[in-house]
Structures are given as C-alpha cells and as structure tokens.
Amino acid sequence: MQFFKTKKGRLWTWLLVLLIGGVLVWGTHHDAAIYHDPIMQVTSVRTGATTKETDDFHNVDAQTKQTLQGKILNGTYKGQRLTVTNTYSKSGAMDQRYRIGSQLFVVVHERSGDTLTATAKDMKRDTPLVFMIWLVVGLLLLIMQFSGFMAFLSVAANGVLFLMAILLNGSTQGAQVLWIFGSLAVVFAALTLWLVLGANRQMLITLATTLGGTAFAIVTALLVFHFTHEKGMYYESMQYVTQLPRPLFLAETLLGSLGAVMDESTDIISSLFALKRERPELSANQVFKSGRQIGSTIMGPLINVLFFIFVADTFPMAMLYLKNGNSWGYTFSMNMSMGVIQSLISGIGIVLAVPLASFLASRFMEKKVRA
Amino acid sequence: MSTISALGLILLILMILVGGKAGAQSFLALILNFGLLYLAIVLVAFQFSPLIVTLVVGMLVLALTIFMSSGDDLSSTVAFIASAAVLVVLVILIVPVEHWAMVQGFGPEDSEDLEGLSVLVGVNFVQVTTATAILSTLGAIAEAAMAISAGLSEILEQHPQVTLKALLGDGIAVGKQIIGTTFNTLFFGFFGGFLALFIWFTGVHYSVGEILNDKIFVSEILMILFAMVSVILTVPITTWVMTRAVAGQRKRAVKGQEKQE
Incomplete structure (x- = not known):
C-alpha cells in the first residue's frame, strides 16, 4: 500500500496492469483450447445470392447467404478444415455476418465420408468483453489511482455476493x-x-x-x-x-x-x-x-x-x-x-x-x- | 387510477414537498426526458439513422437535465459542455466495440418474447444496440458532470484566487469522492435490471463459457462497462473544461481592468 502511494510505485503498478491486461486480451483471442464446444476460425468467405424480403408490415430487408471456410481450433476435431453455410440479414437482429478471422462456435455433425459437416452456432465474444474490463480498470487506476482501485474492489466484492445470492435463489x-x-x-x-x-x-x-x-x-x-x-x-x-x-x-x-x-x-x-x-x-x-x-x-x-x-x-x-x-x-x-x-x-x-x-x-x- | 399515475402523483407531491420549485422542475425534466426517449424510438422506427437520432436526442437530454436543475450559470454551462464532449468520446468508443462484439438485437433467450413478431424489419440493429448503450448512460454522464462542476464552483467561491493547476488537482479529488458511490448506483441499477436474466442463466445451467459468450449477457455487461468508462472520463474532462472557463474569465477580467485604467 505504501509503495502504491509513491509516484514511481503508481507508475509501475499501472504499467503492470496494462501489461497483464494486454496479455489477457491476447490470451482470450487464443483460448479456444479451454472451451468444450468446437470453435472455428474463418479463413475464407464466399458471399452468395441476396434475396429481398418484405414482411406483412411492408418492412423491407435483405437476406444473404455466405459460405464460410475455416479450421477447427480445439477439441477432437482440432486442425480439421470445414465448410459452413450461414445466412445473415441486413438488419441482423437475430443473425450474424461473419468475416475472415471471425471465431465462432459450431455444432459438428457426424462425418459423412471424408468431409465434416457443421452448422454455425454463435460468435465468440470473450475478447471484446475482457478488452472493455481492461479499459475500465486501466482508466480507473490512471485517473483515480488508489481510490479507483477501492471503487473497483467494492464493485467486484458486490459482484461475488450477487452471484452467490443468485445461486442460493436457484437452489x-x-x-x-x-x-x-x-x-x-x-x-x-x-x-x-x-x-x-x-x-x-x-x-x-x-x-x-x-x-x-x-x-x-x-x-x-x-x-x-x-x-x-x-x-x-x-x-x-x-x-x-x-x-x-x-x-x-x-x-x-x-x-x-x-x-x-x-x-x-x-x-x-x-x-x-x-x-x-x-x-x-x-x-x-x-x-x-x-x-x-x-x-x-x-x-x-x-x-x-x-x-x-x-x-x-x-x-x-x-x-x-x-x-x-x-x-x-x-x-x-x-x-x-x-x-x-x-x-x-x-x-x-x-x-x-x-x-x-x-x-x-x-x-x-x-x-x-x-x- | 392506474398504478403508474398513482406512483407518479406520489413522486410529484414528494418532490415538491422536499425540493419546492426545484423539485417540481426536476419532475418536469423527468417527464420531458421520457418524451425524448420515446421520440427517439419512434424516429428510428420511421427509418431515421439510429446513431444520428441518438446524438441529437442525447444532446437534448443532457441540456434538459443539466439546465433544468438548480445550479449557477458557470457550473451548468461547464457541466453541459463537458458532458457533451464525453458523449462524443463515448460514441467513438462504443461504435467499434459494438461492431467487434456483434451483440446487436436479440438472443436465443428472447425467442419467447419475439413470438409472432417479424424481426426482418430493415433497421440496422448494430446501430440500434449502440444507441441503446449510449442512451442508458446519459443519466450517469449528466449526474457526474453536474456533481464535479458544482464541487469545483464551490471551491472557486471559497477561494476565488485558486491557481488553475490547483483547480485541476481539486477536480480529481472531487472526482475520487463521487466515483465510488456513482459506480454503486450503476452497479445496482444495472444488476437490478438484469436480475431475471442472471437467474435464467443459473436456472437453465449455462456453462461459464456459454455465459461469457452469450449475446445478451455480453451486451448487458458491455453497457455497464461503457457507463463506467463514461463516468471515469467525465472527471478529467469536466475539470479541464472548468479550468478553461475560469482561465477565460480571468483573462477577460484583466482586460476589463486595463481598459478602465
């Protein structure tokens, strides 16, 4: 605590937080191994035909098919290449448009012959989440220093209590x-x-x-x-x-x-x-x-x-x-x-x-x- | 009488009893803010760009909230300029993060509520979700900016000759006091709102990995984090705007004296 109050100490702490956070953000981008569900990284995208859709209320939207090629990053199918089709709409309320480099969860079906078939499930989102937490902690320490740390601690403590209460409620x-x-x-x-x-x-x-x-x-x-x-x-x-x-x-x-x-x-x-x-x-x-x-x-x-x-x-x-x-x-x-x-x-x-x-x-x- | 009007009436009476004219004014500001929020939704439904609507409505909400509550001219003006600046910085941060996290629209948890609704409505939902995140932090930005500028203007009143550098330090000191409690307001406010969702997650036995990548969960947590960033940024930005305003005032005062001489 005393160390934290000197100018040099604060600088070092801040640099340390910056570094650890950077490593964590980088880490979540490469953490597929700790997930149970298979994750695919997209290496190429072929965009198919776009169809115009009009609903009963004259709302006009467009749906586009895309064919994604990529490889599995984890689990039993690790390293295998596969092709997944996906449909996205212009508005995107319930669907996603994937791009080259996107990581997504897929459901792999039983192999038929030599090729794996799979369907896209959802986007992997932990990297932006950790990035934002890192940004908040970094800014807090930079601007508010020690009291920023205390503010964060109280939020974290309340978060743990909140989680315990929810589990208790569930039981x-x-x-x-x-x-x-x-x-x-x-x-x-x-x-x-x-x-x-x-x-x-x-x-x-x-x-x-x-x-x-x-x-x-x-x-x-x-x-x-x-x-x-x-x-x-x-x-x-x-x-x-x-x-x-x-x-x-x-x-x-x-x-x-x-x-x-x-x-x-x-x-x-x-x-x-x-x-x-x-x-x-x-x-x-x-x-x-x-x-x-x-x-x-x-x-x-x-x-x-x-x-x-x-x-x-x-x-x-x-x-x-x-x-x-x-x-x-x-x-x-x-x-x-x-x-x-x-x-x-x-x-x-x-x-x-x-x-x-x-x-x-x-x-x-x-x-x-x-x- | 419906529950909403009964509760609204009680709130109005209490606000007048406690705050007098200022209380009535705050209540009016609250109603106008609701009107602006609803207007924003209607405009987006009429195919106006969600981001532009949010920026315009956001500025109006900030102006309304800040100028309709009691405060001296200097601190209100400073609070408004600073909160508008924070709003712009926030938009610059939220837009790329929302595109990156792709948390737009609805998740599988919403399917029951969406039954019978067409979701292909031709409105860009990335922008709608961005707009939602921005709107939900507006109140917090206004409150923090007002608290800091009011604190600083009180210091200026007591020590009119304080140096600009000392004022900068004072701003951070005032900020330290309010940041802890404001974080609590945000934490409880948001978590109170998401209680049902979190109970859902534990009830349906989502794995930790599923929760951390869930569209709705990430979108809600990002909203809290955006609000926290905006409150943190409000501290130095408001302080800086205040020192600029005071520097300008002092320069004008010196010039005025020279003219008189």
Whole structure:
C-alpha cells in the first residue's frame, strides 16, 4: 500500500496492469483450447445470392447467404478444415455476418465420408468483453489511482455476493427471492459503505438512511399496488422470467434503487459532516435545512440516472413492436411500463432519503465532529 | 387510477414537498426526458439513422437535465459542455466495440418474447444496440458532470484566487469522492435490471463459457462497462473544461481592468 502511494510505485503498478491486461486480451483471442464446444476460425468467405424480403408490415430487408471456410481450433476435431453455410440479414437482429478471422462456435455433425459437416452456432465474444474490463480498470487506476482501485474492489466484492445470492435463489427454486435479495441488500449496503467510509458513526447514519429510504419506497409501492389493484402493470411483459414475476419484480426494484439511495445519502451526509466540522456552532435545525437543500439539488439527476438505465434498455424491443404495426400505447405498455414503474418507485426512495438523511444526520451527529 | 399515475402523483407531491420549485422542475425534466426517449424510438422506427437520432436526442437530454436543475450559470454551462464532449468520446468508443462484439438485437433467450413478431424489419440493429448503450448512460454522464462542476464552483467561491493547476488537482479529488458511490448506483441499477436474466442463466445451467459468450449477457455487461468508462472520463474532462472557463474569465477580467485604467 505504501509503495502504491509513491509516484514511481503508481507508475509501475499501472504499467503492470496494462501489461497483464494486454496479455489477457491476447490470451482470450487464443483460448479456444479451454472451451468444450468446437470453435472455428474463418479463413475464407464466399458471399452468395441476396434475396429481398418484405414482411406483412411492408418492412423491407435483405437476406444473404455466405459460405464460410475455416479450421477447427480445439477439441477432437482440432486442425480439421470445414465448410459452413450461414445466412445473415441486413438488419441482423437475430443473425450474424461473419468475416475472415471471425471465431465462432459450431455444432459438428457426424462425418459423412471424408468431409465434416457443421452448422454455425454463435460468435465468440470473450475478447471484446475482457478488452472493455481492461479499459475500465486501466482508466480507473490512471485517473483515480488508489481510490479507483477501492471503487473497483467494492464493485467486484458486490459482484461475488450477487452471484452467490443468485445461486442460493436457484437452489430454493426462487420461492424466497424477495427475502434473499432483501437481506442481500442489507449486506451490500453495509459492505460498500464500510469500504467507502470506514466503520464509524457517519457510516452508521448513512447505512440507516439507505436502508430506511429503500424500505419506505418498497412499502409505498406495495400500498399503491394494493389500492390500485396493480392496474396497468403487465407482469407478462417482463423479460427472461423463469419464476413468479411479482416478487422478482420487487427484488429487481429493491436492488435498483438501493445503489442510488446509497449514493445520495453518502453525498448528503458527508457534506453535512464537513459543514459541521467547519462551523460547529450550527444548530440541529440549521443542519437539517442545509441537508434538505443539498438533497433537493441532487435528487432529480439521480432519478434520471436510474430512469435511463431501466427504460433505455427496452429500445430494441419497443422499436420492433412499432415496426410490427403495434400502436404507441400498446408498445409502451408491453415494453416500457414496468421500467417506468421501477423508476418511479426508486424515485420515491430517492426523494424520501433526503429528509431522512438530513434528520438522522442533524440529530445523531456528535456535538463536535472530529477533523 | 392506474398504478403508474398513482406512483407518479406520489413522486410529484414528494418532490415538491422536499425540493419546492426545484423539485417540481426536476419532475418536469423527468417527464420531458421520457418524451425524448420515446421520440427517439419512434424516429428510428420511421427509418431515421439510429446513431444520428441518438446524438441529437442525447444532446437534448443532457441540456434538459443539466439546465433544468438548480445550479449557477458557470457550473451548468461547464457541466453541459463537458458532458457533451464525453458523449462524443463515448460514441467513438462504443461504435467499434459494438461492431467487434456483434451483440446487436436479440438472443436465443428472447425467442419467447419475439413470438409472432417479424424481426426482418430493415433497421440496422448494430446501430440500434449502440444507441441503446449510449442512451442508458446519459443519466450517469449528466449526474457526474453536474456533481464535479458544482464541487469545483464551490471551491472557486471559497477561494476565488485558486491557481488553475490547483483547480485541476481539486477536480480529481472531487472526482475520487463521487466515483465510488456513482459506480454503486450503476452497479445496482444495472444488476437490478438484469436480475431475471442472471437467474435464467443459473436456472437453465449455462456453462461459464456459454455465459461469457452469450449475446445478451455480453451486451448487458458491455453497457455497464461503457457507463463506467463514461463516468471515469467525465472527471478529467469536466475539470479541464472548468479550468478553461475560469482561465477565460480571468483573462477577460484583466482586460476589463486595463481598459478602465
């Protein structure tokens, strides 16, 4: 750690990360050997005929056949050459256009005579994934140095916890999803705040605000669901649902709003602690007032952050609905309404956290904040 | 009353109670942002180029979010210029990576939702997915740029004579404070949204290799990573724009004094 704080130490660490990352990115391009499924590298492409397609809604598209030649990189068929045909469309929503050098997973069928026959399954994508992770870590260390490392560590720790919770949820067949992710939220918040603030009174106040704000939002949502009889909520429009949708939806909303409420309460409470440090003569009421003022300037942009995360994701599907002749209203209901409801519930949590943070900070802050 | 309008009404009332006029304004900005997002989808469905639509709508969203929330002129202007610059840099990064990873459109996991829909609609889905990734980070860019420029303008208020070099260091220091918590907002926001997908992966027993190369998984993780890159880049870019703005102001002030003399 001490080494990391010197200029030379930082430079070396950064170069090391750069190098290791480069090796990893290069490695994923040549890691076919560790995959079980056969991977083919394309060496030549012959483009066939293009046919024009028009669907019932007068959308015009073009489909092209291509013949790919390449060799298998791994497994029992390693080194063998084979030919695969593939069809891609101009829009490419469900298909891929492969180029020379592309690596793709193939399904090899039993050999008939001397030649192998196979069908293309999907593109190999781990290299761009690792490249982007490398870019994020490199930039974090370059610009944020040690705190960048801590930020990354807290995201990584939360990622591991998240994975464990999902496995736990799987082993209970999803019956306890809300309880699992509800208690996970408490652990998430405590761990993250401990990493960011350390174990002290400020952290405890922030934790209480975070949990309180999120809990208020969920309770409000449940009350509203009860009184409106969930009118206009289309659980069937949720994607990838494999278990009871309602608790899953609540768990998603709970997790989604947790981060933003935590972000906000950290900001408000640390500003209030700093304020009290500079001007210890401020009364609890004055502290409460400034907390409300700080909070009301940051709540809007924060709700926006979550809104774009929840709703922008539905862009491709919503566009497809419109292209398939659905009305604007139906497209909204079937794609965006659940995301909007999630943003609204999170928004309620974010707004409620403002008075809560200001109140808790103003009452439970030490009389004299240590510098 | 439908659930959406009831929740919306409660949010509006709470925002006014807590933030007064600023709260009402933020709520209005939220509604306008929704309108812009929907407009973008409709325009793309009418065969406008997804990338150009996203750039124009993106600039409008940034302007709306930044100028409609309370803040002094200097910090709002700086935040807008900086976030617009980040948006452009982000487009330059996202376009080649999306072409490389080929995560456009839908995956096999979507087939149930796609039943009865024609997917050959003649819109370039690489561009649509790029547009989705850009749009989903807009809120984060605006928030980070505003937080940093507001922090810096407060420092300028307290120490009006601070040197430009010290201001540059201050910007990074403010950035360090916000980056940790902003990452958490992004992490939980995105993972909350993808919870169902991840449960699907473990339920259907995908192998690690299958998950790491899955179209939908890679596309979602790339979205988080793009958002993180944009937030990291916002720190130095906003700080730099702020020092340029302050340098310009000081030059003008000196010139003004010379004229008076």
